[in-house]
Amino acid sequence: MRNTAAVTRVLLVRRGGDTVEARALADDGSVAEVSRIPARQLPGFVATREPDHPRWVWNDTTRWYPALLRAGVRVERCTDLRLAHAVLRRSPFVDPFHLVGAEAGSWDALRPVTASEPALFELDDPADTLDPAAEHDRQQAALVASARRGRLALLLAAESSGALAAAEMTWAGLPWRADVHDRLLTELLGPRPGAGQRPAALESLLPAIRAALGAPQLNPDSPGELLRALQAAGLAVTDTRSWTLEQLDHPGVAPLLEYKKLLRLFQANGWSWLDSWVRDGRFRPYFLPGGVVTGRWASTGGGALSVPAQLRPAVVADEGWRFVVADVAQLEPRVLAAMSADTAMAEAARARDLYQGMVDSGAVATRADAKVGMLGAMYGGTRGESGRMVTRMSRRYPRAVGLVEAAARAGERGEVVHTLLGRGSPVPTGPSAEGGSAEDQARHRRAWGRFTRNFVVQGTGAEWALCWLADLRNRLWRLGSARSPGSTPADRPHLVFFLHDEVVVHTPAELADDVTAAVRSAAAEAGRLLFGSFPVDFPLDVSVVDSWADA
Numbered sequence: 001m002r003n004t005a006a007v008t009r010v011l012l013v014r015r016g017g018d019t020v021e022a023r024a025l026a027d028d029g030s031v032a033e034v035s036r037i038p039a040r041q042l043p044g045f046v047a048t049r050e051p052d053h054p055r056w057v058w059n060d061t062t063r064w065y066p067a068l069l070r071a072g073v074r075v076e077r078c079t080d081l082r083l084a085h086a087v088l089r090r091s092p093f094v095d096p097f098h099l100v101g102a103e104a105g106s107w108d109a110l111r112p113v114t115a116s117e118p119a120l121f122e123l124d125d126p127a128d129t130l131d132p133a134a135e136h137d138r139q140q141a142a143l144v145a146s147a148r149r150g151r152l153a154l155l156l157a158a159e160s161s162g163a164l165a166a167a168e169m170t171w172a173g174l175p176w177r178a179d180v181h182d183r184l185l186t187e188l189l190g191p192r193p194g195a196g197q198r199p200a201a202l203e204s205l206l207p208a209i210r211a212a213l214g215a216p217q218l219n220p221d222s223p224g225e226l227l228r229a230l231q232a233a234g235l236a237v238t239d240t241r242s243w244t245l246e247q248l249d250h251p252g253v254a255p256l257l258e259y260k261k262l263l264r265l266f267q268a269n270g271w272s273w274l275d276s277w278v279r280d281g282r283f284r285p286y287f288l289p290g291g292v293v294t295g296r297w298a299s300t301g302g303g304a305l306s307v308p309a310q311l312r313p314a315v316v317a318d319e320g321w322r323f324v325v326a327d328v329a330q331l332e333p334r335v336l337a338a339m340s341a342d343t344a345m346a347e348a349a350r351a352r353d354l355y356q357g358m359v360d361s362g363a364v365a366t367r368a369d370a371k372v373g374m375l376g377a378m379y380g381g382t383r384g385e386s387g388r389m390v391t392r393m394s395r396r397y398p399r400a401v402g403l404v405e406a407a408a409r410a411g412e413r414g415e416v417v418h419t420l421l422g423r424g425s426p427v428p429t430g431p432s433a434e435g436g437s438a439e440d441q442a443r444h445r446r447a448w449g450r451f452t453r454n455f456v457v458q459g460t461g462a463e464w465a466l467c468w469l470a471d472l473r474n475r476l477w478r479l480g481s482a483r484s485p486g487s488t489p490a491d492r493p494h495l496v497f498f499l500h501d502e503v504v505v506h507t508p509a510e511l512a513d514d515v516t517a518a519v520r521s522a523a524a525e526a527g528r529l530l531f532g533s534f535p536v537d538f539p540l541d542v543s544v545v546d547s548w549a550d551a
Helices: 039-053 063-071 081-090 106-107 131-145 149-172 178-191 202-214 222-230 242-246 255-270 270-277 309-314 331-339 342-346 354-360 367-379 386-396 398-412 438-479 510-531
Strands: 007-014 019-026 031-039 055-058 077-082 286-288 298-300 321-328 494-499 502-507 538-543
Touching: 007 031, 007 039, 007 131, 019 039, 019 354, 031 039, 039 063, 055 063, 055 131, 055 510, 063 077, 063 149, 077 081, 077 149, 077 331, 081 106, 081 131, 081 149, 131 149, 131 438, 149 286, 149 494, 178 255, 178 270, 178 309, 202 222, 242 255, 255 270, 321 510, 331 367, 331 398, 331 438, 331 510, 342 354, 354 367, 367 386, 367 398, 367 438, 386 398, 398 438, 438 494, 438 502, 502 510, 510 538
Parallel strands: 007 055, 055 077
Antiparallel strands: 007 019, 019 031, 286 298, 321 502, 321 538, 494 502
């Protein structure tokens, strides 16, 4: 008999190679309806249910959503059980008893998939051995029993929405002009070299490097060979990193640094990268929400989170479209002010430049002092000028500095710290946990304290950014409804890039002003969701441009 209670969630389960079971779940958790659908008909089934705004529950967004997008179906809400499991099992506000089960280790080990396959499901997928219904029940029980249920529920919803946004960004792709990229490489490196050859710009630097180091046969591409040549030239170095070389006063340093910069461009984003990652005018990397323990995103494929400035002129909006590029100013210090409820720091944050606001309040003498002190507080700089500035900061902003100091001490004791919404830090590993000399243990404890000090701020910043992204994603969809109702995300204003505190939206030109307003409104809403009425501002730098390089 069909349950008449309101359906709020639909759980999707793979049954065999070509069948999907859809369980409509009522508010009370009971099963209101069960449907068995051939896999090829799933997009149509989802499309007919979407107007009711259900929350789709599935084992992993990367295993379900790309095929729906390819079929022209957008999903508003979901619960990603893989991501939720990772959050709940590490949160100090969740009793691990509720997540215990024979499958717990398999859920821990489940990884996202990134292959762009035409089929809905992969063969021999380890996810098929797991029971998503049982995992969903365990997660719901863990949430109900948690003293921080509301905050954790917000975190899980934002994490799952981030997974939808990530899939949409991969599917839509970042507009990329291969001809412009090729021209930029040619201007910087010379014509495309043959296989196994150096670009002309690198070859032209070799004589000066070899002459300055007195090594006529030097191959600077070999770190070991380069290190020996530097030492033979009388330079007391132990590595060949650019930062190390920048400290040296030697005629070979300038051409060597230029060589290393161009070599990095050639290897990371040269012609081979262009051939591999740009198709049909789009760069389509895979974004991985929750890929970093703090909750920040990671990526795989093409180095999406480190697009070099030299190549951003190749990121050009389609004809009749524009980019809206937005980033929040000094996100982590503002988050620290809000999560610690430090009203003095929040007052400084009312200025567009928080560091200048600290100067204007009399906390420090210069903007440089403010930045050094703030970074020292968040990252554990206790020596020299940084240490002196942190001491001044602690007197002016005792709640903010006290919060990160407490997190550092907890980390040194081997304790778990947490973000505002309840994401927990990893348990310490290494000498302090596994034995070792007293000196090694003390060094490791201090290092772990520096990690937990920053974890609470960086992780809460990631939560703010996730809420910003989640709200903006739906605002953009609604903005495009009048222009192209029933369209896919790529036909409306849509996200094409996200990095910690920066977003890039691709939008029809006539909607650029509306998108700008949506970006700002979503940022304000993210602040309200996390910090309520606490008076802290998150000002944005927003540009409307034809090319990302112009932002």
